[in-house]
Amino acid sequence: MEHNLKEFFDKALKEVSLDCTVFGFHEGELKVLLLRWKGTDGWSLPGGHILLDESADDAANRILTQRTGLNDVYLQQFYTFGNVNRYTYHPEKELLEKLEATFGKGFFDGIIFRRVVSIGYYALVEFDQVQPTPDWFTDECRWWSLADVPNLLFDHNEMIERALKALRQHTRNHPIGYNLLPEKFTMPELQRLYETILDRQFDRRNFQKLLMSYDILERLDEKRVGAANKSPYLYRFVKEKYDEAVAAGVSFSM
Amino acid sequence: MEHNLKEFFDKALKEVSLDCTVFGFHEGELKVLLLRWKGTDGWSLPGGHILLDESADDAANRILTQRTGLNDVYLQQFYTFGNVNRYTYHPEKELLEKLEATFGKGFFDGIIFRRVVSIGYYALVEFDQVQPTPDWFTDECRWWSLADVPNLLFDHNEMIERALKALRQHTRNHPIGYNLLPEKFTMPELQRLYETILDRQFDRRNFQKLLMSYDILERLDEKRVGAANKSPYLYRFVKEKYDEAVAAGVSFSM
């Protein structure tokens, strides 16, 4: 489908797109997936258009499956970006010229560089499971540490900011971790995740107490060995209880 | 502009619309503004399309000014509705036939009954200040108590539900009232507002203590007279402090 862009666009909404901030957690840091546009050093978020017979949520899922190789990605719509000149926020002449050189003059005018409203989603994924895959417009797809994210095309820096804000808001009212951590993890690892997202430190004893009070975690009889210290227990989420707690909401009050 | 629909649509985004849930507070109840479509008894939320040279927020403001006579309405985008068949959720044959009779067969196909993604906003307004005004498609605009809202056209019942959810969420994390109450109000009136939105009762002594702790209210030397009981003091919001508290966020923890 991606090989035949014109044909694809005939079956898609042209005035609406969607963009996804894909969060992964790796080496104690939050990372996001970015794409580098062909023949340039301009980066953007993964995104795309909605097919006429497809809901926005389905489109987000389809696009993320293409970019990550994952099938059922945790997705959350958080804001719709409707400014008039969203697509010219980053008007580096040089970059635009390179794009024109690659894709042909005027090629974008009817597709990319027009008035488009974009629905913002964020996704939470297991870092290790992702196979970053570029799309038709790009030739590189890779993780970036949140702190290192460069100036992006369009309004995508603002998108990431808002996505992070929404993720933080979510984290204060719902359990988190199922989609970001591997199946088994230690309590300190879970704590790092919370600390990274909320950008705060917690007392490990109080953290453990609070998380266990949610009744969504199961401590296994295994420990993580190999480090030069006491081996910590491994935990895993009890999916049913976790889902209940997500639905009911829990306030992370620390 | 509304008199020349075709001309308007030539200058607007066709695949994107927006709909507003306008909340007012009157006689201890939350009310929403609804429009009745010409020649039918089908009701919907106020909404419209975005002009090509106008941001989504500006469009929402313009549309609400038209519907309410108010100028700077408090608006909050809360969700974008992107299902494929949003506009046929309410497929009462009889109603559709009436619409065709009024507007001409096939008239809507290119405008209303096509695949459209709709950005949902909610608005908070002072009930008494509103001049409900129908639009080109409708011939009645009036308030409905939340509890009495009928089956609406399109997916608008779902929109109201989600708007209310978003409003509740907002109320738990920010002060509220400036846009919903008249300039001067009593503490019991403010408390009713909170109780109505959150659908819970509060102890009036604790409520007063908490609200005063936010340091956003000023007690006036006036009292509301006329009722068969002790006259309560009047309060008003100190706009600057209120805005600060909105920006910083306060947790309404009762």
Added chain:
DNA sequence: TTTTCTTTGTGTAAAATTTACGCATTGAAA
């Protein structure tokens, strides 16, 4: 093999916040 060093596992007391509640006062209506 022993020692060292870092990290984990666990429980309790203090502080802060939230909840519960009583009584005197006001003002219109009876």
Added chain:
DNA sequence: TTTCAATGCGTAAATTTTACACAAAGAAAA
């Protein structure tokens, strides 16, 4: 003048959140 419902104000109890210390484990260093 009395009655009655609602307001204004303050304190005690309950709950939640925060702070904090010491023993044990396990790899690495000596």
